[in-house]
Amino acid sequence: MNAGPHSSPVVWLPAAALAVAVAAAVGLVAVGGLADVVGQAVAPAGVGLNVDALPAQARGWAIWVIRAGTICPQVTAPLIAAQIEQESDWRAGAVAHNPAERGGDAMGLVQFQASTWGSWGSDADADGTSSPFDPEDAIWAQGRLMCDLVAWADRNLTAGNLHGDPVDLALAAYFCGRGCIVEHGGVPAGGLAHDYPAGVRARIATYRLAATAPGGAWALPLPPGSYTMGSGFGMRWGRLHAGVDLIAAPGTPILAVAAGVVLDAGCTSPRCDIPGSLTMPGCGLRVNVNHGAGLVSRSCHAVALTVAAGQRVAAGQLLGWVGSTGHSSGPHLHIETHLGAPPATSGTAVDPVPLLRAAGVQL
Numbered sequence: 001m002n003a004g005p006h007s008s009p010v011v012w013l014p015a016a017a018l019a020v021a022v023a024a025a026v027g028l029v030a031v032g033g034l035a036d037v038v039g040q041a042v043a044p045a046g047v048g049l050n051v052d053a054l055p056a057q058a059r060g061w062a063i064w065v066i067r068a069g070t071i072c073p074q075v076t077a078p079l080i081a082a083q084i085e086q087e088s089d090w091r092a093g094a095v096a097h098n099p100a101e102r103g104g105d106a107m108g109l110v111q112f113q114a115s116t117w118g119s120w121g122s123d124a125d126a127d128g129t130s131s132p133f134d135p136e137d138a139i140w141a142q143g144r145l146m147c148d149l150v151a152w153a154d155r156n157l158t159a160g161n162l163h164g165d166p167v168d169l170a171l172a173a174y175f176c177g178r179g180c181i182v183e184h185g186g187v188p189a190g191g192l193a194h195d196y197p198a199g200v201r202a203r204i205a206t207y208r209l210a211a212t213a214p215g216g217a218w219a220l221p222l223p224p225g226s227y228t229m230g231s232g233f234g235m236r237w238g239r240l241h242a243g244v245d246l247i248a249a250p251g252t253p254i255l256a257v258a259a260g261v262v263l264d265a266g267c268t269s270p271r272c273d274i275p276g277s278l279t280m281p282g283c284g285l286r287v288n289v290n291h292g293a294g295l296v297s298r299s300c301h302a303v304a305l306t307v308a309a310g311q312r313v314a315a316g317q318l319l320g321w322v323g324s325t326g327h328s329s330g331p332h333l334h335i336e337t338h339l340g341a342p343p344a345t346s347g348t349a350v351d352p353v354p355l356l357r358a359a360g361v362q363l
Contacts, residue, residue: 048078048341049062049078049209051290055090057090058084060308061139063342063343064136065077067343068080068144074150074170075150078208079146081206082202082203083142083200086196086203087110087111088108092134108131108135109132109138120145122140124136124140145174149170150167153170154166156182157169162181163185168197172194172196175192176196180193209292216258216259217314219255220255221363222248222255223253226248226252227252229247230247231244231245233349233353234351242336243336247330247331248331250303250321250322251322252322252331253321256315257315257356257361258289259312259313261289261310262288262289264309265287265307266305266309267285267286268285269281269282269327272285272325277327277329283301283334284323284327285304285325285326287299288342289313294339296337296344296348297336297337299320300326300336301323301326302320302323302325303320303322303325304321307319336352337351337355
């Protein structure tokens with residue numbers, strides 16, 4: 001199994017669409033750092049994932065680490081990342097050879113054995129294969145198993161069968177099995193199973209996002225003069241319109257508003273090879289960029305993309321071109337900004353206009 005990230009393929013703009021690209025693509029505006037992002041700390045301490053801390057080959061898996069870290073409150077994305085480092089040092093093809101009486105080989109990013117994978121493994125990324133060597137499958141299974149172990153530990157603590165911290169008990173049980181923890185009445189007093197929870201916890205700070213605003217250059221999401229303002233942030237048709245629509249010609253370059261790492265890039269609708277409509281669900285061709293410190297930007301409805309998950313981008317770098325894919329009535333860029341993310345949800349969405357204005361960028 002290749003240990004590199006399973007990133008989405010780059011989607012290139014067809015030559016016919018390129019012909020309508022806006023000539024002003026080079027005229028972007030870049031400005032100074034963002035001061036006090038709308039007056040609030042950004043990332044909740046201990047919850048946000050510092051994507052930059054992941055090794056380069058693993059950043060394409062960041063969205064799966066984040067998803068696995070939202071299954072239950074006790075198992076956060078930084079804990080998931082720390083455990084992966086402890087288990088395999090981010091090597092998707094890692095194998096630890098164990099005798100059959102000890103469960104056989106431990107495989108993949110988070111070292112599942114065959115019997116445990118049989119209980120918790122699944123084709124989480126729907127690529128047709130369920131495998132502990134598939135990072136997306138493995139990370140999702142890791143999150144599910146860890147949350148089940150925490151719930152198991154809580155029940156046994158309440159019943160008086162175990163003592164200790166439920167997350168430490170879950171981590172130790174992940175390492176040596178539930179029977180091992182029951183036998184000792186908690187985390188074993190010595191040995192590798194005793195050391196395992198502390199080893200994971202010692203790594204968590206590396207992957208925890210600091211609650212401070214990001215700095216650096218900022219840019220408009222489209223070249224100046226290439227768009228007009230459409231629908232703004234707020235309630236529309238009984239639901240939150242979580243961003244701002246910038247109406248522009250098909251093929252207008254979509255630019256990164258700040259430096260960051262691409263969390264995901266691809267089609268979020270049933271089809272993205274045809275124009276969208278108001279009956280088509282989803283954001284069409286979409287890019288989520290993690291800018292650090294809890295700030296994520298989202299660009300929707302592109303006709304094509306030039307970036308892939310895990311890729312590092314600079315402020316003003318080309319992400320794709322304006323289109324009308326997904327839930328869309330015409331060519332435009334839907335741009336969102338999220339604080340306290342990832343994950344980027346309706347609950348983390350904030351109005352991009354004042355946020356970008358605070359960074360010196362006037363939409």
